[in-house]
Every structure is written in C-alpha cells, then in structure tokens.
Amino acid sequence: MAARLFRRLQGLFCVYKPPGVHWKLVRDTVENNLLQDLNASSSARPVPREVRYLLSQSSTEDDPKALTLSAASVPILSEHPLVTGPDFQRIRVGVGHRLDAFSSGVLVLGVGHANKALNDLYNSRVTRDYTVEGAFGAATNDFASQGRVIERSTYDHITRDKLEKVLAMLQGANQKALLMYSRVDMRSQEAYEMAVRGQLGPEDKSVPILLGLRCIRFEPPNFTLEVQALNETQKYLRKVVHEIGLELRSTAVCKSIRRTRDGSFTVHHALTRNQWTTKEVMNAIQQYHAIKKRTKSIREQNEDPELHLEEGDINTSQNSTDRIDTLN
Numbered sequence: 001m002a003a004r005l006f007r008r009l010q011g012l013f014c015v016y017k018p019p020g021v022h023w024k025l026v027r028d029t030v031e032n033n034l035l036q037d038l039n040a041s042s043s044a045r046p047v048p049r050e051v052r053y054l055l056s057q058s059s060t061e062d063d064p065k066a067l068t069l070s071a072a073s074v075p076i077l078s079e080h081p082l083v084t085g086p087d088f089q090r091i092r093v094g095v096g097h098r099l100d101a102f103s104s105g106v107l108v109l110g111v112g113h114a115n116k117a118l119n120d121l122y123n124s125r126v127t128r129d130y131t132v133e134g135a136f137g138a139a140t141n142d143f144a145s146q147g148r149v150i151e152r153s154t155y156d157h158i159t160r161d162k163l164e165k166v167l168a169m170l171q172g173a174n175q176k177a178l179l180m181y182s183r184v185d186m187r188s189q190e191a192y193e194m195a196v197r198g199q200l201g202p203e204d205k206s207v208p209i210l211l212g213l214r215c216i217r218f219e220p221p222n223f224t225l226e227v228q229a230l231n232e233t234q235k236y237l238r239k240v241v242h243e244i245g246l247e248l249r250s251t252a253v254c255k256s257i258r259r260t261r262d263g264s265f266t267v268h269h270a271l272t273r274n275q276w277t278t279k280e281v282m283n284a285i286q287q288y289h290a291i292k293k294r295t296k297s298i299r300e301q302n303e304d305p306e307l308h309l310e311e312g313d314i315n316t317s318q319n320s321t322d323r324i325d326t327l328n
Helices: 002-008 023-043 114-123 160-182 189-197 234-247 278-303 311-327
Strands: 011-017 049-057 067-075 093-095 104-111 128-136 138-140 149-152 209-219 222-230 252-262
Touching: 002 023, 002 278, 011 023, 011 114, 011 278, 023 093, 023 104, 023 278, 093 114, 104 114, 128 234, 160 209, 160 222, 160 234, 222 234, 234 252
Parallel strands: 104 252, 138 252
Antiparallel strands: 011 104, 049 067, 093 104, 128 222, 128 252, 138 149, 209 222
16 A cells, blocks of 8 residues: 555655745655655554464363364464564655745655656756845845845935836846857747747756846835746845845845746645645645646647647638638
8 A cells, every 4th residue: 555655656746945944854854754654554554364273282171181273363473564664764855946045935846756857847947936025225245134234325216117127127138148048040930939939048057047027016125026037046036136236326135035936836836834744745746747737738739739620610710711811
C-alpha cells in the first residue's frame, strides 16, 4: 500500500513559503510529513501469518508423556514492522526556483521521478510574477528595510506620474536586453511566431530581465509594484527598488517580496502550512497533471486547428470567406 501511495506522489506541486523561513526548512518539513504518512500506512498493514506444527504434551491419562503435533497459525516475526523498520528511509523532494528567507510566496517542489521535470522547469524560460513593496526615504546596506540604514532622504517631490515614467524607462531598457539575448532575427517569421506564443526569450541563462513593471499602489512613502521577470533573484529585485529611488532623486528600500506565480503555478495552487500532508499533496499533484493534460490538448488544437474543425465550423469558415470576397 505504501509503495502504491508513493507512486501516486510522483509529480510537481507548489507550497506557500512564509517570510522569515528558509526554503530548506520548508522542503524538510514537507519531506518529513510525507515520510511519516507513508510509513504510517505501511505499519498499519497486518503482519503476515503462517501455519506451523507445534509439539505439545498429550493430556490423556493413558500416556501423559506422549507428544502430539498440532497446527497453529502464528505471525511471521521477520515481517513485523518493529523488525524490518520503516519501508521508506528517505524521500527525495526537490526545489525549483528558490526563495530567500526574506521573501514569501510560491515555491515549486517535486517528489521522486518528478525531480527531472523540476530540473526542466528550472532551466526553462518560464516567467515569474512578484508583488514588491517598497518605501521611499531611506537606503540600507542590503537594499532591504531590515538592513542597516546608511542614508536618509526626502521624498515629497515624488509623484505617481514620475514613478511610472521611471518604471516605463526601466521596462524599455529590459525589453532591449530581451531582444539582444534571444539570438533570433527580429525580422524573421520565427521571431514573430515565438512572440505570439510567448516563447521569445534568452536561450541560455542570461542577466535578469524585467518583462513587466507596474505600480499598483502609491501611498508615499510606501508603494507596491507588480513585476514579471526572467532569471531574476530576490536580491536583484531589491536592488531594482533601490535604483528606482535613485532615479527619482531620492532613496528607497524594499519592504517585502511575494512571488505570486512561477510558470503555470500560481498562489491559488499553493498549499499553506496546515496543508503539507500526503493527502493534500496528492490532490495538488493530480490537479497539476489534469491542467497539464488540458493545456497540451489546447496547444495541439491551436497548432493544427483544421484537425479539430467540425462540419459546421468548416461551413462557417467558408461563409466568412465568401463575405470577405464580396466586400473586396
């Protein structure tokens, strides 16, 4: 039963990493919970029994010392969990794009054979979304609000329009970097098709690239940014907040970083601390497989729509063509 349960746990899922907790502690906690549940299911199985013939003295008055054989069902002690020990000593739980202790949000994990898919996800060009909170008026040695303050400045001259102009400038510079590292001729049909499918990006690991940068809250000195990025680190995002402050002739520190999406995994799929159990992980993995299968089916339809056209769709397409010819 435990082996069958473990096979159903082979897959990817995501958890919500709280701030102030190292990602290794999150991984180890999930791994220990899965180990305990799997070994508990194996220890619950009954100990196998076997039939043995046992010698016993006869209780008859004629010959009280006579020995007789009697059949008895006895447990096989060599198969007892206290003798064999737990079925699973360790489960390999891998981590995708990591989050430092300062940050929180979506953390993708993989169990067993899914670690290969996890490596593919880590090396792929999937984008990640963040919600970054910052504050004007101070600068620290590590660009975070918890660091040592090295400078203070005024921020009364900063308006939302000025902030959005700086964000647009940074995004434009990053778009140029994206094209430079893509290694694709921007005038080719290949580049156009890749851009339509959202696959335009650097082939190998490149410098961090910001694909989207938008202000969603501005209440000086505090502000909140929505960021889409490639090959980023949380330290780089904190440095971006610092550079935004400098561009606005002030200073800024990063108060928090929250990852809301990692590829196809969103914060809505993330399991919270009380859901790091075998049952919840299994449900999350099955949900991921279902979404992946549905996405693959939709992609195949989009790549070759003629294979999925019904007779009514063909007639509709023909009527549309006739109307276009009439207009011409």
